[in-house]
């Protein structure tokens with residue numbers, strides 16, 4: 001059996017990543033992560049790398065939790081490094097789209113912000129210009145311009161990056177621009193949530209034999225407000241799912257990964273890394289970890305019997 005998450009239907013969402021990113025503070029000292037000026041973009045489908053993306057993101061989540069617990073500088077530097085690696089591999093999360101009920105944002109006067117957001121917003125609505133500025137703090141007025149036509153609007157970008165010409169919401173043109181950025185802290189908070197969710201799940205999974213009723217793990221965590229789909233025909237008929245952000249794609253992959261009947265997303269009992277197990281009996285990510293753990297166990301047993309003999 002393959003160590004792959006079974007994604008039924010056809011999950012597709014083109015996402016963009018740039019070849020290089022960097023950290024930069026805005027004028028108020030908020031730390032953002034942004035594509036480097038000379039970076040080039042490429043497109044990929046997150047669902048083709050479902051296993052890697054979920055494991056890499058849970059690692060970011062673990063590191064974030066450690067930092068929020070200890071607040072140590074060393075842990076902070078480590079998360080920064082992990083997030084940079086993650087973003088280089090998969091791009092930014094698309095939180096500008098994932099955090100509102102609005103489809104488009106661009107061209108709307110106000111945005112309606114979802115309750116459980118990771119962008120530190122308590123208010124329910126926000127002026128959309130101010131909202132967009134939150135994600136484009138380093139763009140000059142010439143970099144991104146809205147152009148209004150009689151029946152439509154367009155986003156004019158002073159760069160060469162993908163445009164969807166109405167095939168996807170206009171906000172995607174913005175997300176896929178080099179001027180789009182996200183704060184490190186937003187990414188950390190979302191990753192922390194996922195890692196917390198997974199840790200709770202493992203606790204319940206370990207005691208699954210004793211559960212008599214369904215337990216909801218962290219209720220109200222996932223709200224897929226804007227997942228759309230189309231039905232496509234090629235050699236067979238398939239559902240093609242559309243996602244508003246990489247964030248929603250990650251949540252969806254996670255949900256499929258932890259409910260899959262053939263594989264188990266797990267945490268190695270020796271090194272604590274995430275990996276995909278084929279059954280509940282598999283406790284380690286690799287033969288190396290299994291051997292090391294066995295050596296440790298037998299050492300422990302030996303020293304215990306020696307102590308007993310001495311005592």
Ligand SMILES: [Zn+2]
Nearest residue numbers: 268271285289
């Ligand atoms: Zn291991």
